[in-house]
Amino acid sequence: MDEARAKVLICDDDPLLLELIQFRLQARGYDVVTAEDGHEALAKAQSERPDLVVLDAMMPRADGFEVLARIKGDPALSATPVIMLTARKGQSDIVSALETGADDYLVKPFIPEELLARLSRLITRKGGGR
Incomplete structure (x- = not known):
């Protein structure tokens, strides 16, 4: 499948x-799903x-670190x-996320084009989506 048709879940x-983010991704041809809390994200x-x-x-309801751990702990x-996109820029937060399985970590405020470049790289590495 074409990278641009890949499905991206944005949780914030x-x-x-x-x-x-939804607007920027859809403009690039991605399918976008959104979630506003940790339980909805899972x-x-x-x-x-x-x-x-x-x-x-x-x-709310489950922080991103818990969601990350649950995603990486689910065989399916x-x-x-997973790209962590957060205002938390402490060394322990970054290291913890990467050790839990985050594939990338971006600190807010962020450059939207940088997020798109990182996202594209990871999807291409995964195999172009579906």
Whole structure:
């Protein structure tokens, strides 16, 4: 499958940020699914089987680190690339996320084109999506 048709799950509790990322990804041809809290993120990861997850660390109902651990601990989802996109920039947060299985870590504020480049690289590495 073509990289541009890959499905991306964006998880963030900021509706404006969700809208911005969704707009940018859809403009590039990606299919986009969104979630506004950790429980919704897990449910959609399990039901939608995205090709990649963009995950905020600080969300209600389950933080991004818990969601990351659950995704990487689920045999059906463990190969799904995850990019942490968060305001948390402490060394322990970054190291913890990478040790838990995050494939990349980007700190807010971020450059949207950088996110798109990292996302494209990971999807290409995964095998172009579906």
